[in-house]
Amino acid sequence: MTNEALQNLISSWIPELEFSEEASQFINITVQPEQLYQLMLKLKTNNDTYFDYLFCLSGVDWEPELGVVYHLESTKHRHIVVVKVKTSDRENPTLDSVCDIWKTAEFHEREVFDFFGIKFNNHPNLKRLFLTDEWEGFPLRKDYVDEINMVIK
């Protein structure tokens, strides 16, 4: 499916979605946290989109928002879409987990929780993955300070 047809189809499900194609080779969708799970489930289960392969899940600190970027590909149609979700709550950021849609998300979401402190609702095993449990702060946030170990140029 072409990017344009994809955009028309996806925007017919949830009208509030924001699309942008500039400065990226893929079609980008920005979704509100409340509609994230609903959109993701639809992207996976609809036969025309059928995004069954979550190939990249990255946490991003956009300052001041925190968020997650999902790169999805369909192994049937071979089209790619990028979904972004942002939350402005830095104290207690919470998003819905997608690990019952794609099993790979379980590890990736733990990595995001470890480095960005974003909590995921309904995640079966949400705890630190790389760092120790007593680690303070979330290192990949832009405001993380570690004067001893970090070399700033």
Next chain:
Amino acid sequence: MEKVLVNNNFKSEEYFINMGPQHPATHGVLRLLLTIDGEIIKKVEPDLGYIHRSIEKMSERDSYQQIVHLTDRMDYLSSHINNEAVCLTVENALQLEIPDRIKVIRTIIGELTRIASHTLWWGVMGMDVGALTTYFYGFRDREMINDIFEETCGARLTMNYNIPGGLMFDIHPNFVKRTKEFITHFRTKLPEYDRLLTGNVIFQKRMKGVGMLSKEDAISFGASGPVGRGSGYSCDVRKHHPYSALDKVTFKEILKTEGDSFARYQVRIEEMWESMSIIEQLIDNIPEGDHQVTTNAVIKLPKGEFYQKVETARGELGVYVISTGTKNPYRIKFRSPGFSNLSLLNHIAVGGKIGDLVASMATLDLVIPDIDR
């Protein structure tokens, strides 16, 4: 058969053991927390982070030329391909036109890297399941590739041969001759691998039907590389999103539908034949020209987001760059194949025995720095 009297009064009890981080079968510092009942595995929980260096955070303060050098510390057996991934991302973002000579050399060295990685995997995998000789066979052949790399790149492990805009140096005058010698040599040696190990009954019994992974699960867990293809999932980035000179060559994507450890084993063995064929198609026709395109000393990517996939020896490596137009990336994410492949270990190991876990893990071909980026 005579009936054996068994004392059924013993109670079954679950308990917990620790495997690693220094266990030889985990190939590095991977720690697995196993919940077992007798010898049956109930749960496998990886404990990661022993060698996490936070390459993604370091990259946020580095220039794009510097980031290339960090990437071969991730999956050190595919270091050349990792370097290529970052270089391709930068070149695509800058819309640099890369001459064919660079593309062809990159593809040849990439496939040599794949063969080197697979021979090493074959050696240590055999050792994991009790066949010591394989280790020496694998390292003997890998040594020849390392010598070729040493002559051209000056390094044997962390290559640093790619730079944004081309190659650090031109290829050594002996490169073509020695690569051809290697292919001739390896075409006679690879059948020995089959004679030594593939047909061995003990080996087959340890591999067949062990670590079953269905195609649906492979996709859902984000498996890639030989792990995905062993389950019949067509996931070769070289086929679906060709880069460098891979669109000019013909090769077969190896697919097996069994989904067990033996299928993953066969995929890698047959992939080495395909890699040799790719090199043979290119090695006599390396175009003339420069080995570098001039770039600015300080590379600034335009504002935007860039994603590049490549196929390393372990599977799909993705580089995701968010740029704000400065000389450093705002955020860079490395989607490493090993991380996703490790996440399915619990799924394929539960219900099996500890010995089967070792066999499954060996055919996942994990490189720990790739997981602990």
